Amino acid sequence: MNNFYDDIGIFGDRTAIITESREKITYSMLVSESDRIVADVESRRIAFIICDNTLEAITGYIACLRKRIVPILINYEVSKDLIVNLYEKYQPYYVYGDTQLLERLFDLSQFIKISQFRKYHFYKTDVKMEYKIHDELALLLTTSGSTGSPKLVRQSYKNIVSNTNAVVQYLNITEDDRAIMTLPMSYTYGLSIINSHLLQGACIIMNDFTLMNREFWQLLKDEEATTFGGVPYIYEILKKLRFERMDLPSLHYITQAGGKLSKELAQEFCAICKQKEIKLIVMYGQTEATARMSYLPWEKAEEKAGSMGIAIPGGAFELRDDNGNVIEAEDMVGELIYKGDNVTLGYAESYFDLNKGDERNGILFTGDMAKVDKDGFFYIVGRKKRFLKIFGNRVNLDEIEGLLKKEGYECICSGKDDEMKLYIVENNSENDIDNRIRNFIIGITHLPRSAFKILKISQIPRNEAGKILYSKLPD
Numbered sequence: 001m002n003n004f005y006d007d008i009g010i011f012g013d014r015t016a017i018i019t020e021s022r023e024k025i026t027y028s029m030l031v032s033e034s035d036r037i038v039a040d041v042e043s044r045r046i047a048f049i050i051c052d053n054t055l056e057a058i059t060g061y062i063a064c065l066r067k068r069i070v071p072i073l074i075n076y077e078v079s080k081d082l083i084v085n086l087y088e089k090y091q092p093y094y095v096y097g098d099t100q101l102l103e104r105l106f107d108l109s110q111f112i113k114i115s116q117f118r119k120y121h122f123y124k125t126d127v128k129m130e131y132k133i134h135d136e137l138a139l140l141l142t143t144s145g146s147t148g149s150p151k152l153v154r155q156s157y158k159n160i161v162s163n164t165n166a167v168v169q170y171l172n173i174t175e176d177d178r179a180i181m182t183l184p185m186s187y188t189y190g191l192s193i194i195n196s197h198l199l200q201g202a203c204i205i206m207n208d209f210t211l212m213n214r215e216f217w218q219l220l221k222d223e224e225a226t227t228f229g230g231v232p233y234i235y236e237i238l239k240k241l242r243f244e245r246m247d248l249p250s251l252h253y254i255t256q257a258g259g260k261l262s263k264e265l266a267q268e269f270c271a272i273c274k275q276k277e278i279k280l281i282v283m284y285g286q287t288e289a290t291a292r293m294s295y296l297p298w299e300k301a302e303e304k305a306g307s308m309g310i311a312i313p314g315g316a317f318e319l320r321d322d323n324g325n326v327i328e329a330e331d332m333v334g335e336l337i338y339k340g341d342n343v344t345l346g347y348a349e350s351y352f353d354l355n356k357g358d359e360r361n362g363i364l365f366t367g368d369m370a371k372v373d374k375d376g377f378f379y380i381v382g383r384k385k386r387f388l389k390i391f392g393n394r395v396n397l398d399e400i401e402g403l404l405k406k407e408g409y410e411c412i413c414s415g416k417d418d419e420m421k422l423y424i425v426e427n428n429s430e431n432d433i434d435n436r437i438r439n440f441i442i443g444i445t446h447l448p449r450s451a452f453k454i455l456k457i458s459q460i461p462r463n464e465a466g467k468i469l470y471s472k473l474p475d
Contacts, residue, residue, distance in 0.1 A: 050097035192291035231258030233466030263306030315340035
């Protein structure tokens, strides 16, 4: 299998990166700058890359992989407390980021500046502690939804190479593709888009605009982007923006992952994409599987709306019941188990864990409950931990959320056994919403009124990739 970081120079004068200011960077330039900024940096050390979606950040990422430095990618918008916590837990030898941001996070007078690339600087930190790093450890990423936890996913070189090659294969990415970034590169889905396009000598349009910025759509049109990816929240935004009315002739396909897209929204976008002659490819993945585990072939998007599809090339799924037995029958719900070379090594919670080997042996218990149909297509029904026992009845919180959303309520669910909490986004124009929601849920579940507690929130807490942060809900 090819790897995109060592072999990246073969694409020479092809455009690798287009910045939001329309600057074009060739593969030769990317390699040259990557190697230069780490020329005096030691291999097999931990480096924080505090990154935004910029040329500087992606250059530092490629530099670390090529030099066999192990980066921890941290989004620049996360809290100072998290970064300080990670610093104490992982004792990085290096930090790389925008100097103005680094000055707010660290006492740079204690650090040594090694190199500079535009607004980013590489610093040697004040860490002197020696600790071992496993030979196969390539990258550390926060788990999706991490806000204060130091738990990171340990990805190996084999994991990254395997998953990147599989993504290229099933998406049929070519050197003519131009992917515009809609997700942070510190998020496994966003990073997967970068990796897979670099492998093929394609082009990545780096930017930190949101879909609500006109500049994003102008950049997409001017640079003729052929694809972008989005989590379900992004598709909700696209619906509000009337995506069906947009004239985007360069767009060939769009992808979705980072959570289950409701069947209704999947069907709606199937129809939109069919009319616009854009391929819609729904996918499923986790940071613990490097990035992707499944995809729904675009030809099946309409017929199998709501499905996460089939396993990626080189991967395989099975379902197991509560006793660990493999489920063979169709439409029976069990925990989804994935097997493949992209299953990561395990977790780390401090530098003590960085010399650990492979703790998963290519098998991932996803924590998702799923079923499979007669044609071998899988469907997620909820998270294993997102089920409550309410007065002896098993209730699927994800299903309840979906039903509420279908009724037009902006509401999310949490709680504990015998008490479901319904968090409603406040809207002063709605009268008696508490009773209407409570009566609606009682009508569906036939459970007593005392089983439900309704709380008001100003907005749904989300991470930088748009995923709901249930841990941030008030008690």
